[in-house]
Amino acid sequence: MLLLFDIDGTLLIRAAEAHTLALHAAIEEVHGVQAPDAFVPTAGRTDLAIMRSLLLLCGVDAKAIDDGAEATCTAACIAYARLCPPDLSAYVAPGAREALRGLKRLGHVPALVTGNLEPIARLKLRRAGLGDWFAAGPGGFGGDDEDRAALPGLARARAGEGTPVPRAQAVVIGDTPLDIACARADGVRCVGITTGPHPRADLEGADAVIDRLGELEDLLAGWG
Numbered sequence: 308m309l310l311l312f313d314i315d316g317t318l319l320i321r322a323a324e325a326h327t328l329a330l331h332a333a334i335e336e337v338h339g340v341q342a343p344d345a346f347v348p349t350a351g352r353t354d355l356a357i358m359r360s361l362l363l364l365c366g367v368d369a370k371a372i373d374d375g376a377e378a379t380c381t382a383a384c385i386a387y388a389r390l391c392p393p394d395l396s397a398y399v400a401p402g403a404r405e406a407l408r409g410l411k412r413l414g415h416v417p418a419l420v421t422g423n424l425e426p427i428a429r430l431k432l433r434r435a436g437l438g439d440w441f442a443a444g445p446g447g448f449g450g451d452d453e454d455r456a457a458l459p460g461l462a463r464a465r466a467g468e469g470t471p472v473p474r475a476q477a478v479v480i481g482d483t484p485l486d487i488a489c490a491r492a493d494g495v496r497c498v499g500i501t502t503g504p505h506p507r508a509d510l511e512g513a514d515a516v517i518d519r520l521g522e523l524e525d526l527l528a529g530w531g
């Protein structure tokens with residue numbers, strides 16, 4: 308089974324502070340605006356979508372946002388490389404390492420579907436000591452599409468090397484209703500996990516809801 312893991316709230320818990328600061332630094336560098344004080348939701352959203360919300364609140368118009376998208380992504384990745392703590396291992400979700408080891412041993416293929424820009428995602432996981440579990444190449448990332456709904460299909464295509472991995476052989480694992488929505492948009496199954504900001508009640512649209520990554524192995528065994 309192709310396992311499409313979200314990062315923040317799923318593999319890593321509360322490790323996003325430097326990431327938020329990097330997005331703020333990027334919009335300041337490219338558009339010359341300070342991040343607004345207003346709350347901008349980030350959970351489950353792509354970096355492109357978060358930066359668009361920030362910029363719209365700052366009064367930047369849509370065309371300027373589109374024209375600057377590539378530059379803001381580049382600036383965000385450079386800023387994150389500067390701001391990312393050298394060691395994020397304390398933020399690894401409980402049981403994540405053991406779960407990944409067990410799932411891989413059973414022949415499952417871990418990959419990423421995350422709103423993070425790919426260089427940010429890769430660096431974040433490397434600094435957490437989880438980078439080796441995720442091969443370079445497959446995955447869907449926040450720079451691939453502003454809309455998370457597009458990412459599982461992309462990840463299946465990339466993992467299949469020519470022929471997409473069949474929908475029945477892929478599952479999204481994430482901590483927000485937007486993870487569930489992106490799985491639904493692609494017609495793949497979804498496991499919600501309660502280690503992020505959303506309680507079980509918010510994740511009822513998933514095919515299953517778990518509290519720890521360690522529950523995945525038994526769950527997937529039941530799905531055949």
Ligand SMILES: [Mg+2]
Nearest residue numbers: 313315316482
């Ligand atoms: Mg998340």
